[in-house]
Amino acid sequence: MCGPSGAETLAQSQEANLSQMLQQVYKDRFVSQTATLQELNTQLQSLAAGKTPQGFDAATLATLNTQAINTSAAQTRNAQQMVSNAVAGQGGGAANAAGLTSGVQEMVRGDVAAKGAANLSNQLGDIRLENFQVGRENLIRSIAGNEALAGLQSPLPYAEAASGANEASFGMAKTIQQQKNQAWADVAGVVTGIGGTAAKAGLGLLSGGRGLNPEESDINSDSSINT
Numbered sequence: 001m002c003g004p005s006g007a008e009t010l011a012q013s014q015e016a017n018l019s020q021m022l023q024q025v026y027k028d029r030f031v032s033q034t035a036t037l038q039e040l041n042t043q044l045q046s047l048a049a050g051k052t053p054q055g056f057d058a059a060t061l062a063t064l065n066t067q068a069i070n071t072s073a074a075q076t077r078n079a080q081q082m083v084s085n086a087v088a089g090q091g092g093g094a095a096n097a098a099g100l101t102s103g104v105q106e107m108v109r110g111d112v113a114a115k116g117a118a119n120l121s122n123q124l125g126d127i128r129l130e131n132f133q134v135g136r137e138n139l140i141r142s143i144a145g146n147e148a149l150a151g152l153q154s155p156l157p158y159a160e161a162a163s164g165a166n167e168a169s170f171g172m173a174k175t176i177q178q179q180k181n182q183a184w185a186d187v188a189g190v191v192t193g194i195g196g197t198a199a200k201a202g203l204g205l206l207s208g209g210r211g212l213n214p215e216e217s218d219i220n221s222d223s224s225i226n227t
Contacts, residue, residue, distance in 0.1 A: 008179075012172035015165055022162035029155035036153060040146040047139055055134025061127070068123040076116030083108050 046052065056064070083105070 008172065008176055012169060012176055015169040015172060019162050019165035019169055022158050022165055026155045026158040026162055029153050029158055033150055033153035033155060036146050036150045040143060040150060043139060043143050043146065047136075047143065052132055052136040052139050054131050055136075055138055056131050061131060064127045065124060068120060068127060072116055072120035072123060075119065076113060079112040079116065080109060083112060 054061070
């Protein structure tokens, strides 16, 4: 008689637990990969439509704009001062005590202010352009990252591993059950054998009291009658 060993039973239990664990990992990976692919799809649609996010955060963008405004204002003031100095050098200051300037001088000052405003507008435009260029580059890098992440999150290897562990567990369980069935069959055979021997011994006692076979008892009985 030989049933499954403790090591076999333990191995089958471990294989079953491994299958359950791998199935749970598969489910988790499936959920994670699905979320990543949904985000990737949204990013690709935004890129195709030209809807790129800003590259600078709000604080950085505000700082860049402020710097451009302050720089432009300083440049305009310096240019205006140069005009004033030039006018004074031409006698505009001493000769014109009221501080009046000619139409030509006023035109020069207006031109300086206009150029300052145009320069500021260009600087702010460059900042906006750089902001979205950086955003587009960030979006492209994010798309590449999500593509790589989706590949790493693939649940298929875990599905295959879970299937293999499950199949191995069922195979081991089948073998263990066969061994148990054989063990019970062996026990039943022994019990049947013991019962048959006891029955024969009982018949022998009843026939002659000496434990003879029934055939021997019948022969002895016939001999007694003939005598």
